[in-house]
Amino acid sequence: MKSSRRRxxxxxxxxxxxxxxxxxxxxxxxxxxxxxxxxxRSAGFVSAMGERSRFEASARIWSDSSTGRVTSSRTPLQxxxxxxxxxxxxxxxHHARVPEIxxxxxxxxIHGLVDRxxxxxxxxxxxxxxxxxxxxxxxxxxxxxxRRGNAETAQQTHGMTSCSEWTGVPLSLLxxxxxxxxxxxxxVAEGADAAKMTRSIPLTKAMDDILVxxxxxxxxxxxxxxxxxxxLIPGWEGNISIKWLRQIQVVxxxxxxxxxxxxxxxxxxDGRARQFTFEMDPKSVITFPSGGGNLPGPGFYEITGLAxxxxxxxRRVEVSTDGGANWQDAxxxxxxxxxxxxxxxxxxxxxxxxxxxxxxxxxEQGGFQPTVDELIRVRGTxxxxxxxxxxxxxxxxxxxxxxxxx
Numbered sequence: 563m564k565s566s567r568r569r570x571x572x573x574x575x576x577x578x579x580x581x582x583x584x585x586x587x588x589x590x591x592x593x594x595x596x597x598x599x600x601x602x603r604s605a606g607f608v609s610a611m612g613e614r615s616r617f618e619a620s621a622r623i624w625s626d627s628s629t630g631r632v633t634s635s636r637t638p639l640q641x642x643x644x645x646x647x648x649x650x651x652x653x654x655x656h657h658a659r660v661p662e663i664x665x666x667x668x669x670x671x672i673h674g675l676v677d678r679x680x681x682x683x684x685x686x687x688x689x690x691x692x693x694x695x696x697x698x699x700x701x702x703x704x705x706x707x708x709r710r711g712n713a714e715t716a717q718q719t720h721g722m723t724s725c726s727e728w729t730g731v732p733l734s735l736l737x738x739x740x741x742x743x744x745x746x747x748x749x750v751a752e753g754a755d756a757a758k759m760t761r762s763i764p765l766t767k768a769m770d771d772i773l774v775x776x777x778x779x780x781x782x783x784x785x786x787x788x789x790x791x792x793x794l795i796p797g798w799e800g801n802i803s804i805k806w807l808r809q810i811q812v813v814x815x816x817x818x819x820x821x822x823x824x825x826x827x828x829x830x831x832d833g834r835a836r837q838f839t840f841e842m843d844p845k846s847v848i849t850f851p852s853g854g855g856n857l858p859g860p861g862f863y864e865i866t867g868l869a870x871x872x873x874x875x876x877r878r879v880e881v882s883t884d885g886g887a888n889w890q891d892a893x894x895x896x897x898x899x900x901x902x903x904x905x906x907x908x909x910x911x912x913x914x915x916x917x918x919x920x921x922x923x924x925x926e927q928g929g930f931q932p933t934v935d936e937l938i939r940v941r942g943t944x945x946x947x948x949x950x951x952x953x954x955x956x957x958x959x960x961x962x963x964x965x966x967x968x
Contacts, residue, residue, distance in 0.1 A: 622651055623717055633657065634701070635786075636721025639849045639868065644895075645903040646696070647724035649779045654786040655701050655722065658756035661806055665790035668754070670774070674812035677741030684790045688776060690731045695773065695796070696902045698725040698870045700842050702799035702826060702947040708934060708967040715854040719953060719965065720847045723870065725903035728794045729777030734769045737812070746812045750819070751793055754806040761802045762816035763795070767840075771796050774807065796901035797872030798840040799947070801826055831942035842872030843950040844931055846879055846906070846923040857961035860914035865892075868903045871925035875899060878924040879906040885918035885954065885966075886933075892921065900926075912957070918966050920954040934967060 620641040625634045634655040637647055665684040673679040700723035713719040742765070749768050753759040763772070773794040776783060783789040788805030795803045801821055816822070816838070828836035846869035851857055865883075869876045875898055880889040895905040906921065922931040932940075934951040954966035 620651065622653065623721070634722065636717050637724045638717045639721055639723075639847065640716045640852050640855065642849060642868070645725050645868070645897075645905050646779065647726055649726065649781065649784055649787070652724040652726060652778075652784070652787060653699075653701070653722045655800060656755065656757075656786070656805070657759060660785050661755050662785065663754060663790060663806060668790055668808070670791060670807060671809040672736055672740045672812070673809070674750075675743040675746040675814060676737075676812050677743065678739070680736070680740050682736070684776060687731050687774065687791070690735065692729055692731055692777075693773070694727055694729040694777070695771075695794075696725065696727050696897075696899055697794060697796045698723055698901060698903050699794075699800045699803060700845075700870070700872075702801060702839075702842070705845070705847075705949050705951070705953070706946060708949075708951070708953075708965075712968050713853075714965050714968070716847055716849050716852040716953075719853070720845075722800075723903075725870070726778050727780065728773055728775045729780075730773040730775035730791075730794065733772040733774050733793070733810075736774065736810075737768060740812070742812055745814050748813050748816050750811045750813055750817045751804040751807060752809045752811075753788075753792075753804045754808040759801075759804055759821065760817070760819045761804060761821055762813075762819060762838075763793075763802065765812070767795065767798075795840075797842060797874075799826065799842060799872075802840065826947060828941070828947050829944040831944070839948055840872075842870070843948055844871035844873065844876070844923050844925040844929045845869070845950040846876075846921045846931060847953045848881070848919055848921050848955060851919065851957060851963045852955050853963055853965040855963045857912060857957060857963070859961065860912050862909065862911050865908040865910050865919060867906055867921055869906055869921070869923040870901075870903045871923070871927075871929060872901065873929050874901070874926035876904040876923050877926050879904070879921055880923075881906075881908040881910075881919065881921050883910055883917055883919050886920060886952075889922070914959065916959060917957045918954050919957065920952050920966075922952050 620638045622635040637651050637653045668684055670682045704722035705720050747765050749763045775792050775794040791807040792805040793803045828839055848867035850866050869879050879892040881892045882889045892906040892908040898904050924930045931952050937951045955963050956966040957963050
């Protein structure tokens with residue numbers, strides 16, 4: 563079966579329709595800034611850091627807590643082009659502002675049930691064998707129960723996920739150097755922020771793929787992302803990837819910290835709570851067309867979006883343009899990586915009538931996205947984290963797009 567993209571390109575009327583009416587006579591026009599006569603910055607202008615064009619306005623949006631402090635920002639997913647989130651647009655979530663840390667004075671302590679307690683400077687960690695990996699990060703409160711809110715855009719509903727290339731030292735290397743003792747089974751990681759963010763982490767995960775990261779997208783971490791050191795735990799809820807990392811204690815049991823008792827637990831309908839729900843479930847969202855956008859008129863469009871899973875690589879994404887009555891396979895754009903955003907694309911001809919577009923994904927373990935009703939039927943309405951329901955966008959006859967779930 564030919565892919566939807568191939569069918570899209572084979573239709574010779576597409577490009578004709580896209581450019582129809584866009585070419586005008588140049589007679590009588592005075593040459594000015596444009597493709598042939600661009601405006602230029604003053605001669606000799608040199609910038610120490612490259613800046614984006616002034617015509618680009620994509621930005622994060624901010625959320626205020628009840629105390630009036632800014633505690634989070636959301637990535638403009640609707641403006642994303644591939645799978646990598648620019649460092650300056652990466653979402654952030656913190657509980658007690660952002661500390662200013664001098665990397666020359668910062669230290670990482672590894673102690674507890676180890677043979678040799680160790681203290682590393684940032685410079686010493688940067689001298690060790692390093693690796694770079696592309697991983698997504700997602701707040702477990704991302705896309706929380708849509709029946710509770712009035713979020714309209716993809717940025718508002720799903721903007722607390724981002725994807726970067728992270729560089730650092732495997733945590734397993736540091737633990738092997740310290741000599742983990744036989745009775746050890748957990749770690750307790752602590753950050754240097756005012757909240758002393760602390761989480762318990764199974765030793766099995768620590769010896770697998772966790773990074774002690776100091777780099778993001780080819781440069782140093784941003785302060786909001788944990789500069790100068792952070793944990794990066796692939797596929798797991800963002801809160802556990804401790805930022806501003808200053809100590810790791812090797813222990814024999816989870817320490818039941820505030821962030822894994824009073825918070826980041828999932829309340830079930832029978833009154834019990836799910837705890838240590840680390841992995842992020844498979845999720846996808848169409849970023850174009852999406853809420854707050856507008857289609858200028860009937861014709862061909864490329865529906866596109868992102869899919870990801872904390873349980874492995876995305877294997878399939880399906881798109882529906884009729885509210886879920888029928889589903890068709892979307893094209894997955896390479897690279898398709900474990901624990902990373904995957905870009906999907908689907909060619910579509912809009913006839914100008916009302917339409918509801920949505921996507922659903924399946925990961926390599928067979929996990930899939932449920933509808934909102936299916937998710938609530940199992941988890942109830944008090945479930946505050948790990949919502950991975952199918953997101954629907956309604957396209958009106960005038961081309962405006964809104965959130966179909968609110």
